[in-house]
Amino acid sequence: MGLHTSLRGLLAEQRALDVTSHNVANANTQGYSRQEAQLQATDALALPTGGQLGTGIDVTAYKRIRDSFLDLQYRAQSMQVGAGTTRADGLSQAELRLAEPGDNGIAARLSSFWSSWADLANAPDSGAAKQALIENARTLASSVNALDSGLAGVSTQSADELTAITATGGELQQIGKELAGLNGAIRDTERVGGQPNDLLDRRDVLLDRLSQLAQVSVADNGAGSIRVTVGGAGAPLVDGSALTWPPPAMTSPGGKLGALMDLSSPTGTIASYRGDLANFAQALTTQVNAVYNPAAGVDFLAYNAGTATLTVNPAVTAANVRAGGGAAGDNSAALALSELRGRSGGPDDLYSRLVTRIGTEVADARRGEQNATALSESIEDRRQSTAGVSLDEEMTNLIRFQRGYQAAARAMTTTDTLLDTLINRTGRVGL
Amino acid sequence: MSTPRITSSMISRSTLADLNDVATRITDTQRKMSTGKQLTRPSDDPFAVGRALGLHTEVDGLVQYQRNSADGESWTAASDTALGTLTDIAQRGRELLVRGANGTATAGERAVVADEIDQLIEAAKQTANSQQGGRSLFAGTATDVKPYAAGSDVYAGDGGDVVRSIGPGVAVVVNVRASDILGSGGGDGKMLSVLRDVSAHLRGGTSADQAALGGGDIAAVDRSIDDLLGARAHIGAVANRLSAADDRLAELEGGARELLSKTEDADMASTLIDYSMQQSVYQSALKAGAGIVQSSLLDFLR
Numbered sequence: 049m050g051l052h053t054s055l056r057g058l059l060a061e062q063r064a065l066d067v068t069s070h071n072v073a074n075a076n077t078q079g080y081s082r083q084e085a086q087l088q089a090t091d092a093l094a095l096p097t098g099g100q101l102g103t104g105i106d107v108t109a110y111k112r113i114r115d116s117f118l119d120l121q122y123r124a125q126s127m128q129v130g131a132g133t134t135r136a137d138g139l140s141q142a143e144l145r146l147a148e149p150g151d152n153g154i155a156a157r158l159s160s161f162w163s164s165w166a167d168l169a170n171a172p173d174s175g176a177a178k179q180a181l182i183e184n185a186r187t188l189a190s191s192v193n194a195l196d197s198g199l200a201g202v203s204t205q206s207a208d209e210l211t212a213i214t215a216t217g218g219e220l221q222q223i224g225k226e227l228a229g230l231n232g233a234i235r236d237t238e239r240v241g242g243q244p245n246d247l248l249d250r251r252d253v254l255l256d257r258l259s260q261l262a263q264v265s266v267a268d269n270g271a272g273s274i275r276v277t278v279g280g281a282g283a284p285l286v287d288g289s290a291l292t293w294p295p296p297a298m299t300s301p302g303g304k305l306g307a308l309m310d311l312s313s314p315t316g317t318i319a320s321y322r323g324d325l326a327n328f329a330q331a332l333t334t335q336v337n338a339v340y341n342p343a344a345g346v347d348f349l350a351y352n353a354g355t356a357t358l359t360v361n362p363a364v365t366a367a368n369v370r371a372g373g374g375a376a377g378d379n380s381a382a383l384a385l386s387e388l389r390g391r392s393g394g395p396d397d398l399y400s401r402l403v404t405r406i407g408t409e410v411a412d413a414r415r416g417e418q419n420a421t422a423l424s425e426s427i428e429d430r431r432q433s434t435a436g437v438s439l440d441e442e443m444t445n446l447i448r449f450q451r452g453y454q455a456a457a458r459a460m461t462t463t464d465t466l467l468d469t470l471i472n473r474t475g476r477v478g479l
Numbered sequence: 480m481s482t483p484r485i486t487s488s489m490i491s492r493s494t495l496a497d498l499n500d501v502a503t504r505i506t507d508t509q510r511k512m513s514t515g516k517q518l519t520r521p522s523d524d525p526f527a528v529g530r531a532l533g534l535h536t537e538v539d540g541l542v543q544y545q546r547n548s549a550d551g552e553s554w555t556a557a558s559d560t561a562l563g564t565l566t567d568i569a570q571r572g573r574e575l576l577v578r579g580a581n582g583t584a585t586a587g588e589r590a591v592v593a594d595e596i597d598q599l600i601e602a603a604k605q606t607a608n609s610q611q612g613g614r615s616l617f618a619g620t621a622t623d624v625k626p627y628a629a630g631s632d633v634y635a636g637d638g639g640d641v642v643r644s645i646g647p648g649v650a651v652v653v654n655v656r657a658s659d660i661l662g663s664g665g666g667d668g669k670m671l672s673v674l675r676d677v678s679a680h681l682r683g684g685t686s687a688d689q690a691a692l693g694g695g696d697i698a699a700v701d702r703s704i705d706d707l708l709g710a711r712a713h714i715g716a717v718a719n720r721l722s723a724a725d726d727r728l729a730e731l732e733g734g735a736r737e738l739l740s741k742t743e744d745a746d747m748a749s750t751l752i753d754y755s756m757q758q759s760v761y762q763s764a765l766k767a768g769a770g771i772v773q774s775s776l777l778d779f780l781r
Contacts, residue, residue, distance in 0.1 A: 075487055140522070148521055148528065149743065155532045159539040166543045169644065170550040173614065173623060375637050377614060377622030383644050386543070390536040390647075400536075404529035407521025414522065425496060429489055436486030443776040 049101075050463040056104030057456030060087055063107045064449040071437045072446075079253030081114040081435040083245055112245040118431045119252060123259035125424035127303040130260035132417035134307035135317075138206055139410045142318055145198030148403050154195060155403070157188040158332075158396060159389070166386035169379040172371035179366040185349070189358040192329050196356050199322050207312035210305065213261065214295065220278075220305075223258050224291045227251065231273040232289035238272040263302035279305065317409065322356065324402045329358045332395040339384045340370075487775070494768035501761045508754045511745040518743050527742050534739040541732040544645050548725045551643035551653040555718040557611040558655055562711045564606045565660070565670075569704045572599050572674055576700055579681045580692035586684050593681035600674045604632075607657040617657035626657040632671045634663035645724045653717055655710045660703075670703035 064085040074080040086109040092100035147153045164181040171177045213219045230251045237244035255276070258264050262279040269275050269288055276286040279298025285291065301309060310316040333351040340348040348369075350361045372378030390396050510519055521528045578584070579592040604627040607617045614622035618636025626636045634657055641654035662669020677696050680688040 143520055143522055146521060149518055149531050155535060159536060163539060163543050166547060170547055375620035375639055377620035377641055378639060379642065383642060386644065387647065389540050396536050400529050400532040403521050403532060404525045407525030407528050410522035411525055432486050432489045433483045436488050438484055438486040440776045443780060
């Protein structure tokens with residue numbers, strides 16, 4: 049009787065020590081929830097004389113300590129982080145292409161362009177001034193075109209990344225497959241009464257990752273299996289152990305996918321920057337031509353809205369570019385063109401507005417990213433506060449269970465000594 | 480849960496996040512120090528960048544206006560010199576006229592004077608053909624044309640104004656046309672036609688010629704001299720206006736540059752203070768992190 053009680057004690061403490069070791073081993077495992085051996089006194093033995101005699105202890109469960117409400121909060125925020133980071137990165141790329149403020153940006157090129165007209169106005173018949181004007185105009189045009197293709201590049205990059213994630217074999221399918229597999233494994237384990245704590249952790253990590261990509265909603269199918277819907281789609285991506293592929297169409301993707309869709313969309317943010325740039329190029333062309341060529345003869349600049357390319361009219365050369373109407377010293381056109389510099393509502397204004405707009409939106413995106421990150425970190429802290437492994441606590445437990453084990457062993461020794469007295473030293477009179 | 484559990488991963492994560500945060504700020508400050516600029520990207524301060532772009536445009540415009548004005552000044556200076564020469568020629572013509580008009584002069588003497596006047600006319604035309612940087616000064620906008628061809632008194636230039644822009648919408652006419660001071664084709668009472676008349680009257684020798692020399696011609700030459708003086712005064716006024724504009728533009732440029740520097744450049748003193756403060760925060764964050772992350776109950780159990 050006593051020996052068995054002690055044995056149960058020894059075994060239980062050993063289990064508890066095992067759990068502690070498992071916790072310590074996984075202290076740095078991503079998504080690991082600490083576990084606890086739940087100890088309970090075994091059923092007591094009712095004595096015929098009345099009263100109950102305790103029979104020891106048993107491990108009833110290995111509990112996984114986690115707050116699923118915090119998981120929900122974390123995932124909602126994690127979606128914002130995914131969206132904010134992707135958007136801020138994409139827009140920053142666009143901002144870098146501007147190269148403003150600096151000597152290589154369009155603002156500086158535009159300024160040189162106006163100065164070239166003014167220099168030509170001072171020397172209307174100078175071949176050097178005309179050559180410089182044509183060169184500066186070409187440089188301006190190629191900077192505008194380079195910025196446009198740079199912005200288009202950011203869009204393309206985002207589209208590629210989007211495809212890489214959502215294509216067959218991409219991250220989304222990978223996560224979906226694993227989730228479906230885990231659903232099956234968890235259901236099977238629970239069916240036979242097991243506690244698949246580590247599988248549940250793994251599944252939560254996958255859901256965390258998925259929530260960075262898009263908005264995720266999780267419903268319980270019972271029996272340990274879940275149904276996961278992504279991006280507000282009409283049908284679940286993963287239902288139990290079944291994966292729907294290709295994924296059901298998302299209506300409100302959110303997260304990284306949402307941001308990538310916006311960046312790559314022909315109606316998205318980058319596209320609207322390109323639209324503003326096209327307006328600028330168009331206005332520049334129209335305003336310059338209206339002054340240079342009031343009678344609709346040979347234009348100075350040409351803008352092709354279809355291919356979004358700005359060019360100096362190839363028919364205009366240093367030999368035939370005009371500073372004015374007829375006489376060699378007539379600088380009326382060049383003078384009027386140089387006056388376009390800095391005009392309110394003019395090209396400088398339009399460009400400066402585009403720069404301010406991009407700057408503001410990048411700053412907003414960065415702020416959004418920082419806020420989302422700070423919030424998700426604070427939720428992660430709360431999550432870790434509940435589910436994380438505290439080494440100090442585990443060390444304390446280690447001592448506690450070790451001592452418990454020692455004490456149970458001592459109790460067993462005591463019982464053994466009692467039995468020794470009874471068996472070996474009793475009834476030995478005369479031996 | 481009155482006291483939140485603090486777990487190992489929380490500590491290392493928050494230490495890392497804080498270190499990252501401080502490191503990012505130090506990098507920003509370093510960038511400010513190494514570039515000397517407060518604004519390196521539009522998102523640093525979108526509206527300040529917008530303003531900086533506007534100020535750059537303004538500064539570039541002001542520099543250009545000064546260049547225009549300097550060009551105009553060289554034009555007026557050359558014109559003034561040429562007009563001075565023309566005035567000297569007219570004065571000399573008047574002296575000769577007075578000598579020739581003297582009743583005691585013989586026909587031979589008058590012919591000599593008339594010859595010199597003819598030379599003066601050629602000199603005046605040559606002076607009116609002066610160029611500045613390969614451009615005719617007195618031919619209007621037909622700067623590639625000489626106002627007077629050899630053997631003709633007809634003005635070959637046009638009536639255009641040579642204009643320099645010295646401010647937004649401020650255009651200054653910096654030229655004088657030869658047709659206004661020397662005349663074109665004769666019979667217009669301008670200097671060339673007056674001198675031609677004088678030469679003819681000197682050679683003529685009739686009493687009517689003599690009377691014209693003594694009376695109307697002197698008045699006509701005086702009017703030509705007045706025309707020249709008037710043109711010189713005008714050019715002088717334009718030159719003054721240009722040089723005043725130059726000074727004003729330089730002042731405006733200085734002001735705009737100062738504003739630009741305030742908008743765009745980093746304040747080195749405060750940037751350096753920021754830097755050393757962030758540096759010390761970084762050091763202490765590192766120290767605190769090292770202390771907390773390293774120690775645990777493990778260190779005290781045996």
